[in-house]
């Protein structure tokens with residue numbers, strides 16, 4: 001059995017140049033990335049590093065200028081496969097307002113599966129199930145525009161879930177949400193991976209969110225600069241800072257202690273772990 005969900009090989013992409021006669025600049029150059037089925041990958045990188053452009057290649061919203069993108073064995077350049085690819089790979093974007101298309105929550109959730117040709121009787125079941133998964137079932141007859149940002153984002157996620165995708169790409173889904181909304185969305189993402197076996201790609205600016213992933217990929221200037229487990233990537237403090245990224249506060253604290261000669265581990269990614277490691281260290285003294 002093939003365990004590969006996404007295979008990106010030597011991907012190059014550029015947007016058309018705005019000035020006539022000017023050669024367009026590569027926004028992605030030589031990107032290679034293989035993502036395993038059922039895994040959770042976080043993508044970090046400064047603004048303009050090409051994260052969203054890469055994300056849009058994963059469900060054929062953009063097509064490679066060079067190299068290839070294969071999702072679940074399907075080449076995104078094959079137009080006959082576009083519909084099937086979009087059923088398998090869902091996308092959730094930053095601004096929930098731009099993703100709402102209907103005045104009633106359950107109609108909104110039904111929109112994507114309807115568009116992608118899912119049979120009508122099947123849609124009803126899927127919509128209810130998706131709304132329950134995101135904890136918004138009781139709001140099914142409400143008007144989406146009266147909901148909070150976090151609730152709207154959960155509705156957008158339900159719309160994607162109703163397609164029963166094998167993979168979901170989240171492009172900074174919590175960027176516009178308050179802390180409660182962020183936690184709710186992250187909890188749903190965690191459940192999708194654990195309970196539904198969904199392959200998750202999460203683009204984020206929040207280090208604590210990236211720390212929840214199995215793997216962290218760091219982009220810089222259209223290329224992959226770092227790739228590894230969170231505990232590995234986040235300990236490369238100076239490299240990350242050189243790429244304009246901050247490390248999680250817990251890692252930063254441990255790193256500064258180490259600079260001062262205190263022998264503590266660097267890979268404590270949550271506060272609890274960090275506190276335990278510190279207590280352990282000072283107990284030994």
Ligand SMILES: Nc1ncnc2c1ncn2[C@@H]1O[C@H](COP(=O)(O)OP(=O)(O)O)[C@@H](O)[C@H]1O
Pocket residue numbers: 015016027045046047048049050051052053054
């Ligand atoms: N639709 C577009 N047309 C032209 N240039 C674009 C477009 N979208 C993004 N870009 C440019 O491509 C580069 C990468 O952008 P993007 O993929 O959005 O990066 P990120 O998501 O990491 O911030 C930036 O220089 C950006 O200005």
Ligand SMILES: [Mg+2]
Pocket residue numbers: 051052053171
């Ligand atoms: Mg972006």
